[in-house]
Amino acid sequence: MAPIAASRSYKYGSMKPLTPVAPATRVTLGISFFVMFVAIWAAATLGGFVSKTFLADPITMVKSGYTLLTEMGFAKDIGMTVGRVLGGFLIATVLALPLGVMMGAYKPIEAFFEPFVSFARYLPASAFIPLLILWAGIGEAQKLAVIFIGSFFQLVLMIAVAVGNTRRDLVEAAYTLGASDSSLVRRVLIPGAAPEIAEILRMVLGWAWTYVIVAELIGASSGIGHMITDSQSLLATDQIIFGIIVIGLIGLVSDMLFKLANRKLFPWAALGK
Amino acid sequence: MSILSVHGVSRSFESAGRAPTVALQATDLEVTENDFITILGPSGCGKSTLLRIVAGLDKQTSGEAMLDGKRISGPGADRGMVFQSYTLFPWLTVLDNVCFGLRERNLPRAQQLEIAHSFIQKVGLRGFESHYPKQLSGGMQQRTALARALANNPRMLLMDEPFGALDHQTRELMQELLLGIWEAEKKTVLFVTHDIDEAVFMGSRVVVMSARPGRIKLNLEVPMPHPRHYSVKTTPAFAELKAELTEQVRVEVLAAQKAAMA
Numbered sequence: 344m345a346p347i348a349a350s351r352s353y354k355y356g357s358m359k360p361l362t363p364v365a366p367a368t369r370v371t372l373g374i375s376f377f378v379m380f381v382a383i384w385a386a387a388t389l390g391g392f393v394s395k396t397f398l399a400d401p402i403t404m405v406k407s408g409y410t411l412l413t414e415m416g417f418a419k420d421i422g423m424t425v426g427r428v429l430g431g432f433l434i435a436t437v438l439a440l441p442l443g444v445m446m447g448a449y450k451p452i453e454a455f456f457e458p459f460v461s462f463a464r465y466l467p468a469s470a471f472i473p474l475l476i477l478w479a480g481i482g483e484a485q486k487l488a489v490i491f492i493g494s495f496f497q498l499v500l501m502i503a504v505a506v507g508n509t510r511r512d513l514v515e516a517a518y519t520l521g522a523s524d525s526s527l528v529r530r531v532l533i534p535g536a537a538p539e540i541a542e543i544l545r546m547v548l549g550w551a552w553t554y555v556i557v558a559e560l561i562g563a564s565s566g567i568g569h570m571i572t573d574s575q576s577l578l579a580t581d582q583i584i585f586g587i588i589v590i591g592l593i594g595l596v597s598d599m600l601f602k603l604a605n606r607k608l609f610p611w612a613a614l615g616k
Numbered sequence: 617m618s619i620l621s622v623h624g625v626s627r628s629f630e631s632a633g634r635a636p637t638v639a640l641q642a643t644d645l646e647v648t649e650n651d652f653i654t655i656l657g658p659s660g661c662g663k664s665t666l667l668r669i670v671a672g673l674d675k676q677t678s679g680e681a682m683l684d685g686k687r688i689s690g691p692g693a694d695r696g697m698v699f700q701s702y703t704l705f706p707w708l709t710v711l712d713n714v715c716f717g718l719r720e721r722n723l724p725r726a727q728q729l730e731i732a733h734s735f736i737q738k739v740g741l742r743g744f745e746s747h748y749p750k751q752l753s754g755g756m757q758q759r760t761a762l763a764r765a766l767a768n769n770p771r772m773l774l775m776d777e778p779f780g781a782l783d784h785q786t787r788e789l790m791q792e793l794l795l796g797i798w799e800a801e802k803k804t805v806l807f808v809t810h811d812i813d814e815a816v817f818m819g820s821r822v823v824v825m826s827a828r829p830g831r832i833k834l835n836l837e838v839p840m841p842h843p844r845h846y847s848v849k850t851t852p853a854f855a856e857l858k859a860e861l862t863e864q865v866r867v868e869v870l871a872a873q874k875a876a877m878a
Binding site for chain 1: 671672673690691692693695696697699701703705706707716717719720721748749750751761764765768774
């Protein structure tokens with residue numbers, strides 16, 4: 344009998360489940376999809392298969408993007424939007440962290456808040472916009488409130504779960520080393536859950552981007568979302584697409600920064616993975 | 617002088633709709649200063665339950681456990697524990713893991729470091745102070761856990777199959793290391809294991825527990841002088857004791873299997 348099965352599993356470079364790829368291959372593969380995507384888009388629009396009214400081609404998009412930035416003050420819109428996301432997200436985080444940690448650590452507190460928070464997180468933030476305009480006008484407070492509603496409840500629940508999932512044997516070890524209840528929270532529950540909490544923040548920040556644009560589409564005088572609604576009335580699909588791409592790029596950059604910071608802050612969490 | 621007395625301690629678990637399961641029958645145990653007691657028994661016999669009650673991590677259903685005449689009501693730094701699972705804090709380095717209990721007592725940092733370094737040296741981990749637990753082998757993690765428990769200078773050291781997850785060779789080295797530290801520091805140790813060799817080699821007394829519901833059926837002195845060299849494992853006295861204990865434990869394992877099948 345020839346050892347066919349054995350030799351097959353050592354074949355190099357084949358697609359095997361869970362086998363990692365080399366860093367260079369990874370980058371090449373990642374970029375090539377972007378290239379392919381733009382190429383199909385360019386072929387569809389420049390080749391005349393899709394009407395310009397509905398979809399601008401990449402070249403027009405880049406040109407009008409340049410005009411937007413240099414002549415129409417789009418940089419200021421970007422700044423406004425980024426500021427709103429960060430502001431709303433920061434407020435949500437500052438309030439969600441202590442509440443989430445307390446809920447994760449103390450079960451009566453969890454029993455008190457959890458049902459309401461679970462209910463509140465399914466309330467669609469965008470549906471609050473008409474109400475919030477009524478309450479807070481169309482100023483900055485309304486934008487921050489939309490982002491807050493969209494991210495606060497999600498953050499609280501996920502942080503509570505992360506803290507509550509602390510390994511019980513670590514908790515017991517801490518107690519046998521003389522830890523008090525408060526230092527258990529401070530020195531075991533929080534540092535143990537910290538990398539996961541950082542991941543949660545990264546994820547929810549991504550969602551906050553969706554909420555800010557929705558808030559800006561309705562009743563705003565500045566921001567990326569406002570520019571997009573303006574362009575819609577002018578049928579300027581090139582500008583709309585440019586706006587969407589800018590949002591995507593900012594999201595990508597903030598995600599990368601977050602990942603980098605997490606790796607720097609919690610080197611131990613990446614070990615042995 | 618007895619430092620730990622266990623009187624009529626039992627533990628049963630409530631289960632919905634059925635009679636409570638008795639894990640540990642009323643148990644008495646006296647532990648005197650400098651004792652190294654190994655508790656031997658089939659799995660599920662309640663030996664870990666007994667240890668956890670002494671640690672204050674579990675509550676007995678009846679009876680009481682006293683440490684230096686004071687009723688044990690919860691975990692504390694006076695009873696250091698080493699667990700079978702790896703319980704080092706993964707976000708702390710070896711050094712900071714060993715300092716954990718010292719920091720809890722608000723010792724000045726310089727003093728913490730002095731104590732920690734001396735115990736890291738004793739368990740042979742010099743040069744690994746700034747490693748994270750995930751960078752260490754299982755044996756090294758358990759050495760760190762031992763140093764962490766010892767650094768608190770506890771009245772008793774409670775060990776729940778601490779070497780159970782290690783390979784055979786590492787386990788034998790760890791036994792010698794622990795025995796050496798016990799001989800030098802004159803600690804009082806309660807050590808749970810299901811390894812008969814380990815129980816005889818390290819214990820000054822061996823306690824054998826019966827199958828569930830557990831109770832102490834035998835409490836034997838190990839008549840071999842300290843310090844012990846690993847070569848005692850090949851002496852006739854060792855073999856004789858081991859043979860007797862093997863027989864005693866075997867009966868319990870068979871009883872446990874029979875109970876499981878009934």
